[in-house]
Amino acid sequence: MVQVSQKQAKVTLSERKRGSGAKFVYGTLRDEILDLRLRPGSPIDEVQLAERFGMSRTPIREALVRLAGDGLVETLPNRSTMVANIDALGLPAFYDAITLMYRVTTRLAAQHHQPDDLERIRLLQDDYANAATSRKALDMISVNRDFHAAIAEAGRNPYFTTLTLRLLDEGRRILRLYYQSFDDRLPQEYIEEHEAIIAAIAARDVALCDDLARAHADQIVHQIQQLFSRDQRQNIAL
Amino acid sequence: MVQVSQKQAKVTLSERKRGSGAKFVYGTLRDEILDLRLRPGSPIDEVQLAERFGMSRTPIREALVRLAGDGLVETLPNRSTMVANIDALGLPAFYDAITLMYRVTTRLAAQHHQPDDLERIRLLQDDYANAATSRKALDMISVNRDFHAAIAEAGRNPYFTTLTLRLLDEGRRILRLYYQSFDDRLPQEYIEEHEAIIAAIAARDVALCDDLARAHADQIVHQIQQLFSRDQRQNIAL
DNA sequence: TGTATTTTTTTAGTCGACAGAAAACTTGCG
């Protein structure tokens, strides 16, 4: 009897459309994982999530399966699933991949972009500048992702777009880690680099896009590398 | 024409391990989709699959969710899910992607390979040669995939490996389409090209790897392009 | 006290059932 009344209360609380359950859970958990609100390595309990979202385990399960497909969650057979760890040893591979994807997507954007692509990209760049001037580092991280995602879209190659998105998300996690533990300032340089990239895409200058994208990627890689070396020093100092 | 959908191999699983259900269904369906035993665009009925595999819909569902993540299956909300189509308009993007991945994975293999990597690759090349001399085109297709997958593995970059695998699988579908409707011979050239690639990797000659991989990719792209132009001519002739 | 073995607890994998959304079919009206 108690169970019935509780359940009804929860159902009225969350009036959902059929078929949206798993998608909603997927999106929510994905955001939380990428924002590090769910810490890497922390265990995920299906029953707990089911209670939290006010639904049965089935849609929760589907969301977890999809997250596992994205590599955001690791599932141990018959035992718990946990938030994927950030693999420090895999960082060089990450650097290689994001650098190549920046280059190739920017090149393709120069070749295949259409007018409204550029408009979208410029709007995002405005958002980025705003976030930068108001010193909102976390916003900058997220807008930066959208900026490069838009460039990838303009390149019109789904294979590259997918991989780029995945890398950007992975990078978002790493950068969160960074700006959480250290200061909240990002170099203004990025804004200028972005501007230059936009201009090169608009001019359809493939070679210049390549150069700029490579330099931009190098910047970010360098930034992350600094993070890790700084981290080390601090540990030693303690 | 072989119409198999009614008489798919029924699976006896009186002794199934717990937790293997979804994985087994995933693997089986994946193979059938890549081999075109399940035709692109054909609908997938969960209940039917549940009967065929002798299990409930739950593990079937999980397998389908994973296949959707791989892009091998398309799900319409609240309505049927179907085998993903081969998108002819997306072929140029495919060419770009597979060419770049061939190049970058082969380069990385030259840099990062270890002794047993080369051994594995050479064994697969033997398999490939055997399949070629005995004129087994379908075997060649599948071994060719494994060959390049092994090279990607030797490059030790999970991001590139994942994308390469996906592209190789996509290519497997396209080639099946080809060798199903036309002749069963593949140019011997491929064997020699493979040999040259192996040698270049062993010599850790990055620049040569790049050239060879690019040429190899061009070959395959050219082959597929021929397929589609031939297809067109036939349609017009009829 | 430390280790091997049994028992308990936790929690993932599976099942059968039902409800709701979309398609397929039927009916009513011009």
Next chain:
DNA sequence: CGCAAGTTTTCTGTCGACTAAAAAAATACA
């Protein structure tokens, strides 16, 4: 006949319950 409204059918999305695998706890034994 042709089409709009209503009805039935089909099949997915979700649920609660059950089962079994693995971890944690308890016990036995040296």
